[in-house]
Amino acid sequence: GAGVSQSPRYKVAKRGQDVALRCDPISGHVSLFWYQQALGQGPEFLTYFQNEAQLDKSGLPSDRFFAERPEGSVSTLKIQRTQQEDSAVYLCASRDRPMNTEAFFGQGTRLTVV
Amino acid sequence: QKEVEQDPGPLSVPEGAIVSLNCTYSNSAFQYFMWYRQYSRKGPELLMYTYSSGNKEDGRFTAQVDKSSKYISLFIRDSQPSDSATYLCASILQGAQKLVFGQGTRLTINP
Numbered sequence: 001g002a003g004v005s006q007s008p009r010y011k012v013a014k015r016g017q018d019v020a021l022r023c024d025p026i027s028g029h030v031s032l033f034w035y036q037q038a039l040g041q042g043p044e045f046l047t048y049f050q051n052e053a054q055l056d057k058s059g060l061p062s063d064r065f066f067a068e069r070p071e072g073s074v075s076t077l078k079i080q081r082t083q084q085e086d087s088a089v090y091l092c093a094s095r096d097r098p099m100n101t102e103a104f105f106g107q108g109t110r111l112t113v114v
Numbered sequence: 115q116k117e118v119e120q121d122p123g124p125l126s127v128p129e130g131a132i133v134s135l136n137c138t139y140s141n142s143a144f145q146y147f148m149w150y151r152q153y154s155r156k157g158p159e160l161l162m163y164t165y166s167s168g169n170k171e172d173g174r175f176t177a178q179v180d181k182s183s184k185y186i187s188l189f190i191r192d193s194q195p196s197d198s199a200t201y202l203c204a205s206i207l208q209g210a211q212k213l214v215f216g217q218g219t220r221l222t223i224n225p
Contacts, residue, residue: 048212
């Protein structure tokens with residue numbers, strides 16, 4: 001039973017570059033979340049999908065951030081024109097159904113913008 | 115002010131000690147309370163969750179929620195070096211989806 005898989009594990013981007021981060025949730029999980037975790041901080045919510053529908057994107061910090069889950073399984077978080085303050089670990093989590101409280105997290109993608 | 119506040123530590127205790135980790139929260143509408151453990155360079159993993167006020171015990175771990183004082187606690191008995199990690203408290207509003215995390219407390223158990 002594979003868990004939540006994220007790729008790449010590490011990404012170094014030059015300032016101004018676009019990046020795409022991938023999340024493979026646990027098979028069959030309906031709910032998918034993206035969180036941003038800055039160094040020494042707790043995860044901060046970015047966005048939430050139920051199947052392919054993006055129901056909450058209130059945590060996306062700017063219009064440079066975009067997330068999609070077109071077929072209700074794999075999700076991609078895209079950051080355009082990266083800036084140094086985007087450096088963080090981006091965590092993906094999935095739940096088997098919306099009202100279940102347990103979310104399973106991936107290992108995250110560590111993004112460093114230089 | 116963050117909705118969930120947690121002392122970042124670091125906290126260092128000897129093996130076998132009882133550890134007490136605490137959070138406070140400001141939104142009285144929070145209904146679900148979780149504790150996650152996060153090892154270095156790993157994602158958070160759920161340790162325990164409670165609904166509303168009360169205690170919950172699982173092995174060496176006990177979670178407590180006091181809604182009257184908006185206080186969340188995690189106790190670890192007979193602490194082990196393998197318990198060394200960052201502990202994150204989190205809350206969810208009734209009917210909501212997103213987790214609201216505290217800052218995390220970095221805990222080290224010394225052999």
